[in-house]
Amino acid sequence: MTIDADHSLAIRVNGETRRVPAGISIAAMLGELGLDPLRVAVERNLEVVPRATLAEVAVADGDNFEVVHFVGGG
Amino acid sequence: MTAHRNIASDSWTVAGRTFTSRLIVGTGKYKNFGENAAAVEASGAQIVTVAVRRVNISDPNSTILTDFIDPTKITYLPNTAGCFTGEEAIRTLRLAREAGGWTLVKLEVLGEAKTLYPDMVETLRATEILANEGFEPMVYCADDPIAARRLEDAGAVAIMPLGAPIGSGLGLQNLVTIRLIVEGAKVPVLVDAGVGTASDAAEAMELGCDGVLMNTAIAEAKDPVLMARAMKAGVEAGRLAYLAGRMQKRLYADPSSPLAGII
Numbered sequence: 040m041t042i043d044a045d046h047s048l049a050i051r052v053n054g055e056t057r058r059v060p061a062g063i064s065i066a067a068m069l070g071e072l073g074l075d076p077l078r079v080a081v082e083r084n085l086e087v088v089p090r091a092t093l094a095e096v097a098v099a100d101g102d103n104f105e106v107v108h109f110v111g112g113g
Numbered sequence: 114m115t116a117h118r119n120i121a122s123d124s125w126t127v128a129g130r131t132f133t134s135r136l137i138v139g140t141g142k143y144k145n146f147g148e149n150a151a152a153v154e155a156s157g158a159q160i161v162t163v164a165v166r167r168v169n170i171s172d173p174n175s176t177i178l179t180d181f182i183d184p185t186k187i188t189y190l191p192n193t194a195g196c197f198t199g200e201e202a203i204r205t206l207r208l209a210r211e212a213g214g215w216t217l218v219k220l221e222v223l224g225e226a227k228t229l230y231p232d233m234v235e236t237l238r239a240t241e242i243l244a245n246e247g248f249e250p251m252v253y254c255a256d257d258p259i260a261a262r263r264l265e266d267a268g269a270v271a272i273m274p275l276g277a278p279i280g281s282g283l284g285l286q287n288l289v290t291i292r293l294i295v296e297g298a299k300v301p302v303l304v305d306a307g308v309g310t311a312s313d314a315a316e317a318m319e320l321g322c323d324g325v326l327m328n329t330a331i332a333e334a335k336d337p338v339l340m341a342r343a344m345k346a347g348v349e350a351g352r353l354a355y356l357a358g359r360m361q362k363r364l365y366a367d368p369s370s371p372l373a374g375i376i
Contacts, residue, residue, distance in 0.1 A: 087211050105167065109163040109178055109212060111140035112140060112164025
């Protein structure tokens with residue numbers, strides 16, 4: 040695990056690199072991004088994270104997240 | 114005198130959910146959310162298809178579909194449009210289930226971009242996996258009565274053959290195969306894709322389909338809200354005609370006025 044001197048973690052969200060504080064939960068990470076955990080679905084490293092556990096699961100360095108919602112489609 | 118059917122109680126049921134509207138509409142290609150919502154309202158649809166896509170993390174407060182079409186009033190049917198492998202489709206629907214909490218989903222696994230024809234080998238494989246995971250997949254498929262039966266055996270809760278390629282508006286290209294699927298299926302059959310105008314929707318319903326799904330025919334009409342109304346009427350007209358039982362075709366004329374008493 041590579042933690043920088045400022046104890047932040049490097050993660051990827053929807054293909055973009057972001058830095059978040061160490062120890063942060065996924066729900067808190069979504070909050071930092073301005074997203075409502077109740078309106079999205081989260082995949083971490085190709086595994087769906089159940090919404091009920093978003094506040095409990097800690098973000099790890101190098102995590103790759105996909106955060107999705109419903110959009111118009113056929 | 115024959116008893117009239119109580120057409121007011123006409124409904125269809127998919128995976129235990131009963132609907133009175135037989136028209137399912139997409140939510141893509143509209144100019145804006147307001148027009149989309151107005152078209153859904155005019156169509157009378159109780160189910161809309163939606164796509165699962167990345168949230169725009171650069172603009173998290175942008176307006177979203179659920180602000181305009183209330184998922185507590187209209188059933189959201191998450192779709193796998195744009196998926197070209199079973200894995201992509203399954204991954205998408207696992208996320209959809211988490212986003213909405215729904216197991217009723219629409220599966221489509223596309224074979225190529227040019228025709229958007231379904232890849233039936235991948236579609237069948239994904240249907241099996243999804244059904245085993247507790248999903249209730251309504252499945253977009255080729256208009257092939259044998260493939261339809263295979264899908265039903267694999268756990269499809271509805272069979273949705275294309276009438277013509279997605280977004281083509283060509284109308285139903287093979288009435289015979291659609292009718293064969295209707296006759297063979299124990300689950301609902303809905304024509305999905307290819308409808309261009311209201312008479313196409315009526316034609317699908319006259320074949321005995323349980324419903325019709327469309328997006329582009331409404332969204333790309335010059336007046337989408339008016340076309341949504343037309344599609345509602347077309348689906349209803351076709352359904353009533355199917356229930357009424359059409360007359361037999363005959364090769365020559367048969368006068369409507371009595372032959373007796375001609376002056």
